[in-house]
Amino acid sequence: MTCARDPLSVQRYKPVLIVLHGEHSTSGRIGRLLRELGAPLDIRRPRFGDPLPRHLGDHSGAVFFGGPMSANDEEDWLKREIDWLAAPLKENKPFLGICLGAQLLARQLGQKVDAHPEGKVEVGYYPIHPTEHGHCLCDSPFPTRVYQWHREGFDCPKGAVLLAEGEDFQAQAIKVGDKAFGLQFHPDVTYEMICRWTITSLDRIDHPGVQSRQRHIDGWFQHDRSIARWTVEFLKRWLGAPEFDGRIAPAE
Template sequence: MSLSATLGHVRKTAPVIAGPSANLLPVLIILHQETSTPGRIGNALRALGYPLDIRRPRFGDALPQTLAAHAGAVIFGGPMSANDPDDYVRREIDWIAVPLSEQRPFLGICLGAQMLAKHLGARVAPHAGGRVEMGYYPIRPTRAGWKLCAHWPDQVYHWHREGFELPAGSELLAEGDDFPMQAIRYGDAFGLQFHPDVTYAMMCRWTACGADRLDMPGAHPRHQHFAGRACHDVSERAWLSHFLDGWLSRVPEMMMEAAE
């Protein structure tokens, strides 16, 4: 879809905070396209009682200088690259220092995971053979991954052309074939190369609007995306619920008390 009418536009409105007005601090949601949503992750966070503070730095939304008023932060995916020279890309990568220094829960999804890796000094690049992952692909949790979170799915949904190396000081939680780094942890920060956030509506939109990408090496044809969803979505959804619950339990106790 075209964003030509909005490229370079700086929004004057305040960031959108959505969700239940509970005693829980909001989760900062960082999106990259005007029509993007936090998908299933947003739904799961709301179900846990967390309001969502949705911001789009690409369109002028500022990022907070501290996460003292947030339970955690999630940077989602997008069609851009962590290697792009755009100012907002550089700002987001640099901003990851905030959750890391404050030891607040951080989660990067696809592009967000690559930004985390880039911030930590690791290389982000396309596959050497030009292969991509678009569709469902198997992952293999490591011992550290099983220890951290049970109920890992056998296959998860992907939509990406780049991957990242394991940053120094981080821990590999799950690995794959063409793109070995599928899930990593660095303290209270996590990066997922795959997309547990994708809803059925998002899958319909991505595979329709991005149909030309499904001809790339390694990509699955459109019908296999939906066949894979029928087989693997239940286990991926269950894993996401367990993961997010454990991820947010890392909110510092004093912060939880301050929100009460």
């Protein structure tokens, strides 16, 4: 486990717990923006033996990222992650689940995570539809076309608030309590990550709905600026940092 500190930034917050599920995966745009806001990153990979903290008293919050595995897999480390998510919910600490992380949150709340009944997947840029709650979430408009890479999804769990819904997978963004969020899409993705994923993994997927590599690249230039602006404002709200308006750059 590592705690990444940027010597050029001023630490204003306790570290944010970053949970990654690939040996070489990164926190992407999310990690960069958190560091610029003044939150160091405590990076852990439970899949490869890193422990999770017993509580979040030493952290500002936690972000669980995506991964190639299913939220329904039976590995002990994955079950421990699902069980651990009771901690930020009980402590009312900021939590953000992205893709797999959102699905793990849904499972912690008792909601099923399933493949699409027609075998469809979302791999590329797809439209989503913000609800009234989603439109009111932060000061930047909720994005209406976002980057996706998943073959399973979930409906809005009982007790959660639906912030955005999709056409093939219902729950695209949810809120639980005041500070926990799950996003089925990937606001963390950078151009470098898209280039890498579409070279190393796209040819492994043969399901209805997969977009070509060129559509991924084109989608970045068409849609990422609005996603990036929203991500900045969302993270400031999530971390409780409204005073830093205009001090961090959305693009990467």
